Amino acid sequence: MQHAHDPERWRSEFPILASTTYLVNHSLGAMPRRVNDKLREFADQWATRGVRAWGEGWWDAPVTVGNVLAKLLNAPKDSVVMHQNVSVIQSLVASCLDFSGKRNKVVYTDQNFPTNMYVWEGCKQFGARIECVPTDGVHVDTERLLEAIDEETAIVPISHVTYKSHFIQDARAIQARAKEVGALVLLDTYQALGTVPVDVQALGLDMVCGGSVKWLCGGPGAGYLYVRPDLLPKLAPRMTGWAAHAAPFAFETGPQRYAPDIRRMLAGSPAVSSFMAATAGYELAIECGVTNIRNWSTKLTERLRLQLLSAGFQINSPERSEQRGGTLTVGLNEGENGPAFVKALEARGILVDHRPGAGIRVSPHYYTLEDELDEFVEALAELRKRRQWREFVSAKTSY
Numbered sequence: 001m002q003h004a005h006d007p008e009r010w011r012s013e014f015p016i017l018a019s020t021t022y023l024v025n026h027s028l029g030a031m032p033r034r035v036n037d038k039l040r041e042f043a044d045q046w047a048t049r050g051v052r053a054w055g056e057g058w059w060d061a062p063v064t065v066g067n068v069l070a071k072l073l074n075a076p077k078d079s080v081v082m083h084q085n086v087s088v089i090q091s092l093v094a095s096c097l098d099f100s101g102k103r104n105k106v107v108y109t110d111q112n113f114p115t116n117m118y119v120w121e122g123c124k125q126f127g128a129r130i131e132c133v134p135t136d137g138v139h140v141d142t143e144r145l146l147e148a149i150d151e152e153t154a155i156v157p158i159s160h161v162t163y164k165s166h167f168i169q170d171a172r173a174i175q176a177r178a179k180e181v182g183a184l185v186l187l188d189t190y191q192a193l194g195t196v197p198v199d200v201q202a203l204g205l206d207m208v209c210g211g212s213v214k215w216l217c218g219g220p221g222a223g224y225l226y227v228r229p230d231l232l233p234k235l236a237p238r239m240t241g242w243a244a245h246a247a248p249f250a251f252e253t254g255p256q257r258y259a260p261d262i263r264r265m266l267a268g269s270p271a272v273s274s275f276m277a278a279t280a281g282y283e284l285a286i287e288c289g290v291t292n293i294r295n296w297s298t299k300l301t302e303r304l305r306l307q308l309l310s311a312g313f314q315i316n317s318p319e320r321s322e323q324r325g326g327t328l329t330v331g332l333n334e335g336e337n338g339p340a341f342v343k344a345l346e347a348r349g350i351l352v353d354h355r356p357g358a359g360i361r362v363s364p365h366y367y368t369l370e371d372e373l374d375e376f377v378e379a380l381a382e383l384r385k386r387r388q389w390r391e392f393v394s395a396k397t398s399y
């Protein structure tokens with residue numbers, strides 16, 4: 001039997017919750033208290049073990065930490081490596097591809113996170129063609145996207161959950177279509193993992209990437225890359241380095257001789273401290289359980305959606321919970337200044353953010369209380385009313 005989720009149980013793990021209403025988890029998840037211990041452990045290792053620390057865990061950190069994260073992805077052991085961020089991972093995967101032939105198309109939607117677009121746009125100079133499928137800004141027309149994936153498609157580097165409206169893309173259908181036509185998928189689960197369950201094996205995904213800053217509460221510098229084990233030997237990244245070599249400490253000169261395992265997707269010396277810090281957030285998410293997190297998130301975002309609608313706000317996120325990630329985007333009226341609203345909310349201790357063309361993004365997490373949503377809606381409604389009142393007064397006094 002599933003136990004009822006109790007957010008109170010997790011709150012003491014996150015110091016910032018004592019002083020703020022933290023609804024910005026799609027941007028930067030709250031820092032777990034345990035990060036202090038992880039970073040102290042790193043510093044102690046450096047201080048006391050010195051150079052020996054490399055052989056005592058540091059060098060292997062991209063894989064050992066990847067194995068912790070793998071539990072959240074239901075990925076097999078040694079199929080995930082850690083990198084600095086998604087931008088680097090996109091470039092690394094792009095460097096595996098040859099765009100000189102007929103199969104040179106890259107397919108995604110206009111809701112892809114811009115950093116990913118910059119990387120693939122840059123591949124045009126090597127022969128890549130980009131097909132960017134237009135959307136209504138909130139939903140993605142899956143049929144239209146699937147039609148764009150054809151025999152000339154090399155790769156579909158696409159968001160699982162879009163960053164503005166938080167629409168959940170149909171990863172299963174995208175992967176199935178790509179497989180049918182011989183294309184690869186690189187699913188960016190940055191806005192999913194930690195709030196929307198991802199099962200790389202059930203979905204049969206080729207590759208998955210993301211970072212830890214947001215829902216995973218893992219902080220910066222801890223990007224992850226999963227590669228399906230049977231796909232791995234076919235990948236030979238041009239963007240590479242000695243950590244990807246079969247025998248890095250043999251210091252062989254000349255061309256790269258790739259490691260036979262997931263290490264072939266590495267590059268240089270790992271960002272050990274970031275990876276160690278990130279495990280605090282992963283452990284908490286594993287302890288809480290991805291299903292519990294999703295259920296609580298769905299309950300809270302639906303409650304919030306109804307509250308906002310009845311307060312007269314427009315929602316620029318999908319209406320149906322099953323199509324929506326962990327965030328609600330609140331549309332603003334013509335002339336309302338999103339960043340000013342965010343600042344005014346911050347002055348009241350409520351943290352959210354704003355994206356141009358989308359609205360104010362609000363995201364509860366597994367440590368959010370229902371009362372905090374009430375507080376946010378009341379504050380936002382009051383700010384809108386105050387602004388309208390100011391306008392009304394200035395219109396009355398302007399003649």
Ligand SMILES: Cc1ncc(COP(=O)(O)O)c(C=O)c1O
Pocket residue numbers: 084085086087088113115159161162163188190191210211223
């Ligand atoms: C879907 C998605 N991908 C990627 C990124 C950021 O990528 P990087 O790790 O390169 O900073 C974000 C950040 O907001 C995102 O929402």
